Amino acid sequence: MATELLARPTETKAERKRRGVTERQRPLWLLTPGGILMVLVILIPLALALWISFIDLDQYTLRRWVEAPFIGLANYSEAFGSGLLRSIWISVSFSVLSTAATVPIGIAAALVTQNKYRGRGLVRAVFLIPYVLPSFVVGTVWKTMLQPDGIVNSLLGQHNTLWLSGGRSYWTLILVEIWAAWPFIYLMSLAALQSVDHEVHEASAVDGVTWWPKLTKVILPYLRGPVLLACLLATLNHINNFTLPFVLFGAPAPDNVNVMPMLVYVTSFQGLRFGLSAAMAVVSLIVILIPLFIYLRAVKLDVHEEGGRR
Amino acid sequence: MRTQKIMAVAGATVLAAALAACGGGDGGGSGGGGKTLDVLIGANTQYPEQFAAWQKTISDKFKAQTGATVKFEQFATANDELTKIQTSVVSGTGPDVYAVGTTQTPTAYSTGAFVKMSADDWTKIGGKDTFNPATLGISGPDDNNQVGIPWVSRPFVMAYNTDLLKAAGIDKPATTWDELTQQAKKLTHGDQYGMAIAYKDNYDPWKFVWGMSVQAGNPLVDGKTAKLQDPTVSKAYQTYFGWMTTDKVVDPAAVGWTNPQAVAAFAKGKTGYLLLTTATSANSLNQGAVKGKWAYTLLPTVPPGATSRPAGGVEAASILSGDNLLVADYSKNKDLAFQYVKLVTDPDVQLDYYKQFGSLPANASALQSLASDPTLAAVTEAAKKSVATPFTGAWSDIQLALTNVAVQSLPDLAKGSLSPAQIDARIATAQKTAQSSLDRAK
Numbered sequence: 247m248a249t250e251l252l253a254r255p256t257e258t259k260a261e262r263k264r265r266g267v268t269e270r271q272r273p274l275w276l277l278t279p280g281g282i283l284m285v286l287v288i289l290i291p292l293a294l295a296l297w298i299s300f301i302d303l304d305q306y307t308l309r310r311w312v313e314a315p316f317i318g319l320a321n322y323s324e325a326f327g328s329g330l331l332r333s334i335w336i337s338v339s340f341s342v343l344s345t346a347a348t349v350p351i352g353i354a355a356a357l358v359t360q361n362k363y364r365g366r367g368l369v370r371a372v373f374l375i376p377y378v379l380p381s382f383v384v385g386t387v388w389k390t391m392l393q394p395d396g397i398v399n400s401l402l403g404q405h406n407t408l409w410l411s412g413g414r415s416y417w418t419l420i421l422v423e424i425w426a427a428w429p430f431i432y433l434m435s436l437a438a439l440q441s442v443d444h445e446v447h448e449a450s451a452v453d454g455v456t457w458w459p460k461l462t463k464v465i466l467p468y469l470r471g472p473v474l475l476a477c478l479l480a481t482l483n484h485i486n487n488f489t490l491p492f493v494l495f496g497a498p499a500p501d502n503v504n505v506m507p508m509l510v511y512v513t514s515f516q517g518l519r520f521g522l523s524a525a526m527a528v529v530s531l532i533v534i535l536i537p538l539f540i541y542l543r544a545v546k547l548d549v550h551e552e553g554g555r556r
Numbered sequence: 557m558r559t560q561k562i563m564a565v566a567g568a569t570v571l572a573a574a575l576a577a578c579g580g581g582d583g584g585g586s587g588g589g590g591k592t593l594d595v596l597i598g599a600n601t602q603y604p605e606q607f608a609a610w611q612k613t614i615s616d617k618f619k620a621q622t623g624a625t626v627k628f629e630q631f632a633t634a635n636d637e638l639t640k641i642q643t644s645v646v647s648g649t650g651p652d653v654y655a656v657g658t659t660q661t662p663t664a665y666s667t668g669a670f671v672k673m674s675a676d677d678w679t680k681i682g683g684k685d686t687f688n689p690a691t692l693g694i695s696g697p698d699d700n701n702q703v704g705i706p707w708v709s710r711p712f713v714m715a716y717n718t719d720l721l722k723a724a725g726i727d728k729p730a731t732t733w734d735e736l737t738q739q740a741k742k743l744t745h746g747d748q749y750g751m752a753i754a755y756k757d758n759y760d761p762w763k764f765v766w767g768m769s770v771q772a773g774n775p776l777v778d779g780k781t782a783k784l785q786d787p788t789v790s791k792a793y794q795t796y797f798g799w800m801t802t803d804k805v806v807d808p809a810a811v812g813w814t815n816p817q818a819v820a821a822f823a824k825g826k827t828g829y830l831l832l833t834t835a836t837s838a839n840s841l842n843q844g845a846v847k848g849k850w851a852y853t854l855l856p857t858v859p860p861g862a863t864s865r866p867a868g869g870v871e872a873a874s875i876l877s878g879d880n881l882l883v884a885d886y887s888k889n890k891d892l893a894f895q896y897v898k899l900v901t902d903p904d905v906q907l908d909y910y911k912q913f914g915s916l917p918a919n920a921s922a923l924q925s926l927a928s929d930p931t932l933a934a935v936t937e938a939a940k941k942s943v944a945t946p947f948t949g950a951w952s953d954i955q956l957a958l959t960n961v962a963v964q965s966l967p968d969l970a971k972g973s974l975s976p977a978q979i980d981a982r983i984a985t986a987q988k989t990a991q992s993s994l995d996r997a998k
Contacts, residue, residue, distance in 0.1 A: 305666045305949055306998040309645050394970070395809035406808045411756070412967025496758050498960045500967075515635050517953055517993070518642075518663065 299524035321525035330526055334533055337506040341484035344423045345477050352431025360439050377429035385493025388422045416502040434476035438469045478541040485534055506530045591624040593892045596651035599630040606912050624892050634660055645669040652887040653896055655879045658694045661704045666949030670703040671883040680894040691918045693944030694876045704880030705897050706918030711938035712874040713852045715830040732858035740805035743828035750805030752827045754818040760832050761962035762955050763875055768792035772859035773868030777946035782990035784983055793979045795860040801974050811970045835935045836914040852934040873941035953993035957986035
């Protein structure tokens, strides 16, 4: 974002070089408040976290944390030895599965509310309910419903199926996450559908295309960019979701749902190993950067493509 | 261009204001007229209005005595408080007085950020002997290094259904774990169960395991050595899980229960014993079908598999539970802080607090005056027979590791089969965590 803003004015200014340095640099100066904020809010804490991940910071050294012993990569090796890889696997698989499941639901919901009909506004509003509910509320309600003697088990006619412990807890987490997160894909798809030019619909009507080829060959290609963006954002949201697993399962969590944010939380605030948890957080950040990087590459291509099409 | 300039200035102003606000946080210190004492205290979700009124009363009394005002800050969970302690410790500013749970006190102590009570300091608050001696058990690692001043006790007891026990021909509640199991079997038939246990609670399970082990002579921590991989611990877990899997004296739904759910189940009047609760549950029980048909009693103090306590076994009726008051080392109002402590540990104030919130006085004479109340006899006795959990900064990790054994065992528990080998494998993991945490302890 910042580079984009920066690039445009300098390019236009380049023609009027004689105006002098100050004017050309003015946009840069105007960016300083934002820049300072970025440094204060993002860069300094990030650097601190990196530093903490290299020192032996715990309850015993916290008081004089500046003097906490530097232990290099010891925190990292301990992190990998204490279940971090497993947590990464759980987190990544959980996020990818959740995203994969929400995309068809979201697109289908968007298509359902695309054409005008009586009560469409109501349907659209209802679709947004899971999205506007706070994660804490979603977690608490599902937790209540999924009790061994809760409403879900009695509806299924089963007794004492454990949803919140053991192997099934992983699928519970995915299920609840899907329930809470699909409206995001829906919103993004709906926005994309709305931006499809009227002429496209007219042209397909003139050509006498039936609904299925129209959907797959004409409409869905329009959704590709926005839905890819939605996928990326959704996956990142899933990976970073702490509230839902914490409310559903509590700490200590069952091993099957010990996702990265839970592991970092327990290490930090129950085990009081700040150095170790900072190392875990840094590794998490790297894991998250991978899809982000792929996306940023993809976006460049997309912009080019769209530009070419128009 | 002009609008951009204005925006820039506005942005900078907002930024500066935000920074100023950040810096101005925990000033506390001194007010204009009198000083202000900052007290961090756990929020009372059960009686929030009474608690606010209590704070007002204390604040008024304190103002009348010292001319200074008390500012109460509340935290929602023990973890919130730990976070607050951490930030205060790093920045060297924050509350002057902390109300810290007993099991968190060793962790707080290990940060070294609290006043170690000198003889002089104890005198300022009325002397060490004004307190129930048992409550001092978790004030510090030894008598000369105490940071925690006992404030209130919440000893753990059992509740039992007097009618159901009578109907089953049981004339008095069990005093050994084996006897408890036998009675629970007698009490279980039809839709009626012998015990209510919160298997999924994140704080309950380790208390059973610790209690049974200590009674069998294993305090779990011996200096710098964790002793979780021990027959006493295995036996404790086997007994605890066995009530569900082999004895079948617990509602199968209990695998999903937290403590309030177990209390609610017992309150329906279809359960013989509620295994772990405190005097604060009295109100909930009196609102249920069990009203007038229940009583508190001590948890068994003879370990499972025995008819009397073995040599070295400790008569631990409960963990030493409740809140301590800790004065921050960085506080500039230490004398005021001690005056506050003196005020809230005064017998009358303590009794009033008990009547409103159900937490027992740490003050010895106030506690004694409650012993004559028949419904409370068991609870006051439990307060005297409470035993401190090991005083080490590693305790929170050990507690978590013990709980984790239960958390990971729940699926097997639901299936109804949990072999000793499975339990021992999980205990081995807990032992590893506990030992590595003890190795780090300073």
